[in-house]
Structure formats: C-alpha cells, structure tokens
Amino acid sequence: xxxxxxxxxxxxxxxxxxxxxxxxxxxxxxxxxxxxxxxxxxxxxxxxxxxxxxxxxxxxxxxxxxxxxxxxxxxxxxxxxxxxxxxxxxx
Amino acid sequence: xxxxxxxxxxxxxxxxxxxxxxxxxxxxxxxxxxxxxxxxxxxxxxxxxxxxxxxxxxxxxxxxxxxxxxxxxxxxxxxxxxxxxxxxxxxxxxxxxxxxxxxxxxxxxxxxxxxxxxxxxxxxxxxxxxxxxxxxxxxxxxxxxxxxxxxxxxxxxxxxxxxxxxxxxxxxxxxxxxxxxxxxxxxxxxxxxxxxxxxxxxxxxxxxxxxxxxxxxxxxxxxxxxxxxxxxxxxxxxxxxxxxxxxxxxxxxxxxxxxxxxxxxxxxxxxxxxxxxxxxxxxxxxxxxxxxxxxxxxxxxxxxxxxxxxxxxxxxxxxxxxxxxxxxxxxxxxxxxxxxxxxxxxxxxxxxxxxxxxxxxxxxxxxxxxxxxxxxxxxxxxxxxxxxxxxxxxxxxxxxxxxxxxxxxxxxxxx
Ligand SMILES: Cc1cc2nc3c(=O)[nH]c(=O)nc-3n(C[C@H](O)[C@H](O)[C@H](O)COP(=O)(O)OP(=O)(O)OC[C@H]3O[C@@H](n4cnc5c(N)ncnc54)[C@H](O)[C@@H]3O)c2cc1C
Numbered sequence: 001x002x003x004x005x006x007x008x009x010x011x012x013x014x015x016x017x018x019x020x021x022x023x024x025x026x027x028x029x030x031x032x033x034x035x036x037x038x039x040x041x042x043x044x045x046x047x048x049x050x051x052x053x054x055x056x057x058x059x060x061x062x063x064x065x066x067x068x069x070x071x072x073x074x075x076x077x078x079x080x081x082x083x084x085x086x087x088x089x090x091x
Numbered sequence: 092x093x094x095x096x097x098x099x100x101x102x103x104x105x106x107x108x109x110x111x112x113x114x115x116x117x118x119x120x121x122x123x124x125x126x127x128x129x130x131x132x133x134x135x136x137x138x139x140x141x142x143x144x145x146x147x148x149x150x151x152x153x154x155x156x157x158x159x160x161x162x163x164x165x166x167x168x169x170x171x172x173x174x175x176x177x178x179x180x181x182x183x184x185x186x187x188x189x190x191x192x193x194x195x196x197x198x199x200x201x202x203x204x205x206x207x208x209x210x211x212x213x214x215x216x217x218x219x220x221x222x223x224x225x226x227x228x229x230x231x232x233x234x235x236x237x238x239x240x241x242x243x244x245x246x247x248x249x250x251x252x253x254x255x256x257x258x259x260x261x262x263x264x265x266x267x268x269x270x271x272x273x274x275x276x277x278x279x280x281x282x283x284x285x286x287x288x289x290x291x292x293x294x295x296x297x298x299x300x301x302x303x304x305x306x307x308x309x310x311x312x313x314x315x316x317x318x319x320x321x322x323x324x325x326x327x328x329x330x331x332x333x334x335x336x337x338x339x340x341x342x343x344x345x346x347x348x349x350x351x352x353x354x355x356x357x358x359x360x361x362x363x364x365x366x367x368x369x370x371x372x373x374x375x376x377x378x379x380x381x382x383x384x385x386x387x388x389x390x391x392x393x394x395x396x397x398x399x400x401x402x403x404x405x406x407x408x409x410x411x412x413x414x415x416x417x418x419x420x421x422x423x424x425x426x427x428x429x430x431x432x433x434x435x436x437x438x439x440x441x442x443x444x445x446x447x448x449x450x451x452x453x454x455x456x457x458x459x460x461x462x463x464x465x466x467x468x469x470x471x472x473x474x475x476x477x478x479x480x481x482x483x484x485x486x487x488x489x490x491x492x493x494x495x496x497x498x499x500x501x502x503x504x505x506x
Contacts, residue, residue, distance in 0.1 A: 022436065026459070028420035029441035032413055035499035038492075063477065063489050064455050068441060071459020071473030076439070 021086065024079035026072055041088055048081035049074075119143065119430045122199050122209040124189045124368055126153060126176060129400030129415030130215030131504040136423035137213075138181035142430070145207055147199065148176060149188040153505065156273065157412045158497050159242040163250055164283030165290075166450050172242055174505035189216075192372035194393045211426050214374065214381075215400040215415065216366025217241075218272050221379075224362045225265075226337040235340035236357035239280075240272060252356045253284060258292035260355035263345055265335050266301040270380070271363050272401050272410045274307035275446045275456065280358070282312070282448040285320040298354065299326045300347060301333040307409070308446060308456050310479045315448035335359075365402035372396060380404040385462035387425035387435045388418055397422050406467030408460055414442045416500055437462060439470070445493035452483070453490030 034040045040048065054060035055069035056077075062069075069077070119142060123134040126148030134146040153174045161167025176184045188202040192212065199207045220238055222229045228236070237249040253262065262284055266277040281297050288295040305328075306312075316324045327333035332349035338359060339345075345352045345359075364370070364379030374381045374390040381398040382391045385406060390396045399422050400415030408414045417440045425435035443457040458474035460467050477489060 022424065025437060025461075026439035026441065028424070029417045029439070031420075031503060032416055032441065032500055033443070033492075033496050035502055037495040037499055063485060063492060064443060064457055067455075067457040067474050068443070068459060071441070071470040072439070 021083065023083050023087075024076065026076060027080040027083050030080065030084065040084055043085070045078075045081040045085035048084060049078050052077040052081065119210040120208055121145070121211045121213065121426065122147060122207050123213040123215065124199060125215035125217060125366070125400070125402075126150075126184070127215060127217050127400065127415065128155075128157075128412040128500070128504050129217075129419045130213065131176075131179075132416045132419035133213050133215060133399065133423050134182045135180045135504070135506070136420055137426065138179075140423060140427045142427070144182045145185055146176070146179060146182050147185045147187060147189045147201065147207070149186075151186055152176070154242040154246075155412070155497075155501065156240070156242045156276075157500075159239070159246050160276070160280045160283045161447065161450075162246050163239070163253065163280060163287065164447075164450070165250075165287040169247065172246075174501060176505075178506040180506060189368050190371075192368065192396070194372055194396060197395065210395065211430065212372075212396045213422060213426070214366075214369050214372060214396060214398045214402060215419070216368045217401045218363040218410075219366050221362045221364055225335065225359070227340065228338050228359055228361055232338065232340040232359070235343075236338060236359045238360050239358060240276075240360050240363075249356070249358055253287060256292065256295065256355050259294040260292065261296050261298055261352075262288070262356040263298045263300060263352060263354040263358065265338075265345065265357070265359040266299055266303065266306070266333075267360050267362050268302040270404075270410060271360070273444070274409050274411075275312075275444055277301075277360060278306055278308070278312045279446040279448070281324050281326075282315060282320070282446075285316075285323045286449050289320060289323065295323070297324045298352065299324065299333070300335050300345060300352070301326065301328050302335070303333075304328045304330050307444070308454065308476050311454045311476055312446075312448070314479055315452060315454075319449055319452065363401075365398070369398060369402045374398050375402075376404075378404070385465065385467040386421075386437055387429070388422040389425070397426065406460070407458065407469045408440065408442055408467050409444065411442055411444050412500060413444060413496075414440070416504060417441055440467070443496070445489065445496055447490055447493060448486075449490075451490050452486045453488075453493045454481075454486060455489060 052069045055065040121144045123130045124147045138144045155172040190202050191200045237245045239245040239249040332347050337346040365375045369375050381403045383403045388397045388399045399418040401410040421438040428435040440460045454477035456476045459470040
C-alpha cells in the first residue's frame with residue numbers, strides 16, 4: 001500500500017512457551033516502571049506477593065511502591081504476581 | 092496477522108509483560124490515530140494480540156514532553172526526547188495526518204485522500220492548544236511567547252530565550268485552569284528554569300501567574316523552591332491576581348485581573364482541548380474532551396471508537412504520559428475481548444507522575460484507579476504524594492527512578 005511508510009515482517013512462531021493467559025486487573029500498569037530497568041524477572045510469584053504485602057503494610061521501605069500496593073487487595077496482588085511470573089521473558 | 096511473542100517482546104521485560112498468548116488469525120481491522128504515548132502503546136499491544144493494525148501518525152518522529160523541562164534546565168538534550176517509528180513491532184505505520192472520520196461508514200480519511208476502513212478505531216491525538224482563548228495569544232504570539240507545551244521547536248525557542256536573557260531578568264510562566272496536559276508540569280518547569288538561572292543568572296526571577304488556587308504536589312514544590320531556589324520563584328494564585336486576561340507579545344506584557352507585568356521571557360501555557368480529529372469524529376462533548384466508558388475507553392457518544400490519553404475525560408486520572416500508556420493497554424485488552432465477543436475485563440490502572448526539582452531531586456504523585464459509577468475513580472487508601480520533609484537521599488533516589496521510568500515507558504511505547 002502506498003501510504004504505508006514502513007511495514008514490519010511477521011515472525012515465525014518457533015519456541016514460544018505455552019500456557020499464556022490474559023493479564024489480571026492492574027498487571028499491565030506495572031510495566032510502566034518495571035521493564036529492562038527495575039526488572040521483576042528475578043522474582044518468583046511468592047516473592048512478588050510477599051513484597052507487595054510488605055509494601056502495603058509499610059514494613060518494607062519504599063519511595064512509591066507503598067502507595068501503589070495499597071491500591072490492590074491481597075488476592076489481586078497474588079493474581080498479578082502469578083501472571084508476571086508465568087509470563088516472564090524466557091530468552 | 093500472526094505474531095511471534097519473542098520477536099515482539101525481544102529485549103525488554105516491559106514487553107514481556109505483554110500478553111504472550113497467541114490465537115488464530117484475526118480479521119478485524121483496527122486503525123489507531125496518534126503515535127504518542129497512548130496511541131503507540133495501543134498499536135503495539137493490539138499488534139501483539141494478533142490484530143491487523145495501522146498506526147496513523149502525522150509526524151516522522153515523536154518528541155516527548157516528559158523530560159522536556161530538562162532541556163530548559165540546561166541538562167537534557169532534544170535528542171534524548173526524540174523517538175522514531177522505524178521499529179513498530181507487528182504494526183503498519185502510515186505517516187500521514189488523519190483529516191476526517193466517517194463514523195457511519197467506518198473509515199478514516201487521511202490528508203492525501205486515502206481511506207482506511209476500520210472495525211475498531213482508537214483515537215489518541217493528544218491535545219490541541221486553544222489559540223485565541225486568551226486574548227492576544229494566537230499562533231503568531233507563540234513565536235514570541237512560547238508555550239513549549241508540545242515539545243519540539245517550541246522547547247528550543249524557550250531555551251534560546253532563556254539563554255539570551257540578561258541576569259536579573261523576569262521569566263513569567265502562565266499556568267492554565269484545570270483540566271490540562273500534565274498538571275504538575277508548569278511547576279516542574281519553574282524549578283528547572285530556576286536551576287539554570289541559579290547557576291548562570293542568579294539575580295533573575297520566575298513569576299508563575301496561575302489561573303488556579305491549588306496545584307498538583309504543591310507542598311513538595313514549595314518545599315523544593317524554598318530549599319533549592321530561595322527567593323527566586325514567586326507563585327501568584329488566582330485569588331491573589333494570578334489570572335491572566337490578556338497578553339501583548341510585542342510589548343512583552345502580561346495583564347492579570349489586577350496588574351500589568353512587563354517581563355523578559357514569557358512562557359504562556361494556554362487552555363486546551365482534545366485534538367481536532369476527536370472533535371471531527373464527534374467524540375468530544377461541549378467541554379472539548381471525550382467522555383468514555385471507564386472499562387473499555389470506548390466513546391460514550393460514538394460506538395466502536397475508543398479514545399485514550401490526554402484527549403479523553405478519564406475521571407480522576409490526570410492527563411499524563413503514564414496514564415495514556417496505562418489506558419492504552421487496558422483499551423487494547425478490551426478491544427481484543429470485544430472482537431472475540433467476550434466481556435471486556437474490569438480494569439485497574441495506575442498513574443505516577445515524576446517531577447524533577449533539580450537533576451538529583453525528584454518526587455511523585457501516584458494513584459491506583461478503577462471504574463466506579465461509570466467513571467474512573469481513585470481506589471480508596473491508595474496513592475498520594477511523596478512524603479514532605481523526606482531526606483535528600485530519598486529525593487535523589489526518586490530522581491533516579493524518574494529516569495528509569497522514562498526509559499521503560501518510552502521503550503514500551505516506541506520500541
Ligand atoms: C512540559 C511537559 C512535561 C510533561 N511531563 C510528563 C511526565 O513527566 N510524566 C508524564 O506522565 N506526563 C508528562 N507530560 C504529559 C504527557 O506529555 C502527555 O500526557 C502525553 O503525551 C499524552 O499522550 P497522548 O498519547 O494522549 O498524546 P501525545 O503524546 O500528544 O500524542 C498524540 C500524537 O497524535 C498525533 N496526532 C494528533 N492528531 C493527529 C491526526 N489527526 N493524524 C495523525 N496524527 C495525529 C500527534 O502528532 C502526536 O504524535 C508532560 C507534558 C508536558 C507539556
């Protein structure tokens with residue numbers, strides 16, 4: 001098409017991990033800050049759940065995570081943590 | 092269109108948090124107008140979800156408003172703010188202006204006459220600056236009294252004016268009434284201009300003439316002004332005569348309800364509305380902004396058109412790049428569900444606005460949001476501003492996190 005200034009090829013599907021799921025509420029906002037920097041890759045779901053709980057009750061020091069964690073219930077936090085762990089980058 | 096999760100997600104965990112599941116080929120056509128923080132993010136996510144997406148963007152490259160105040164402060168560069176559309180993931184990019192939308196025939200018409208049919212349309216055109224809303228402030232006036240509220244040549248012009256100003260000069264910042272793009276922006280700007288003047292022209296002053304009596308993160312800004320720039324920044328609220336009624340660019344004067352100020356540099360931030368294409372599509376209401384469903388960002392005025400970012404009325408969420416990016420992901424997932432005839436998920440969103448008061452001095456306002464009674468409301472008990480009176484180490488840490496945020500979010504939106 002004339003108007004399309006750049007087209008990007010689609011890629012092969014080799015080696016894609018199965019069992020992917022849609023993100024639970026709130027999960028997609030975490031990647032506004034957590035990406036290649038402030039990476040959450042090293043953490044298991046349990047560690048993320050524990051961190052969120054500690055931020056929520058103020059027992060863990062934070063600049064901003066305390067204010068964010070208090071917007072989520074424990075169940076919401078667990079769903080997010082599991083989704084992040086399940087969808088981690090596997091390269 | 093099929094998508095390789097690895098291909099799309101390569102190199103960034105930000106993108107690894109994109110839904111990695113894959114489905115059969117989607118036949119729905121999606122057009123996204125506006126390749127800013129909102130539109131570029133939405134296009135990528137919809138592409139990753141397997142949809143046929145065309146992103147329409149008027150400019151060859153994008154200049155970020157976030158961090159543009161660092162250029163005025165003399166410690167950031169325009170290059171750091173510039174992003175291209177060369178690697179848009181599984182999305183086609185049309186570098187053209189969308190002129191009109193036929194919401195009955197479901198077509199977007201571009202400036203060159205090309206018609207792009209859509210099943211779902213996403214409008215993320217950002218804001219238009221309302222010239223002539225303030226007497227004397229038209230497009231020509233912006234060449235003398237820059238707004239610098241769209242980053243690019245305007246940012247460079249304001250920077251040059253600051254560089255040319257004599258020591259002892261007065262810089263005025265005219266701040267608009269709510270709502271407008273980036274509520275803490277004018278006050279961050281005052282800080283970073285003061286940072287430059289303090290080093291180079293220490294007898295100079297900054298006068299903020301405000302159409303409001305309150306502003307975002309005020310206690311933190313006032314603390315920083317007193318600590319870092321004592322005596323340099325004067326904030327004149329509306330009730331003390333801050334409301335500007337007229338400007339005269341040739342004379343470099345600014346007239347408020349009470350007074351006429353003659354200044355050396357004038358940064359006039361005018362009132363704003365949703366971008367013209369949103370108004371052309373009929374999705375803006377008389378306020379100039381676009382009411383949307385809080386779960387899907389679908390227009391409440393026109394079906395199958397979603398509006399996100401600065402252009403929409405997002406309830407309690409401020410008009411920020413963070414909000415636009417968060418809303419884009421929510422809208423993409425909602426559109427994906429709707430195209431599968433499934434109920435869209437009930438979302439939760441986060442916003443965080445970082446502000447710099449100096450290169451190593453940062454703070455935030457944060458919030459968590461959810462739909463409530465048809466609007467987006469702040470989740471009770473969440474959010475708030477950084478603590479007042481925090482030690483400098485904390486301010487330093489938040490300045491570092493501000494840069495992390497900028498790198499992460501621009502990576503997610505622009506690749
Ligand atoms: C000085 C300043 C500092 C800021 N700092 C921050 C910050 O630190 N953090 C933060 O979160 N936010 C910040 N913001 C706010 C942020 O810039 C906006 O909220 C954000 O850009 C909104 O994104 P958007 O996608 O809605 O619109 P935009 O980013 O404005 O993108 C809109 C895009 O649509 C294109 N477009 C419009 N109409 C058409 C058309 N008809 N056809 C084709 N293309 C079209 C435009 O060219 C543009 O590229 C700041 C703003 C300013 C002014």
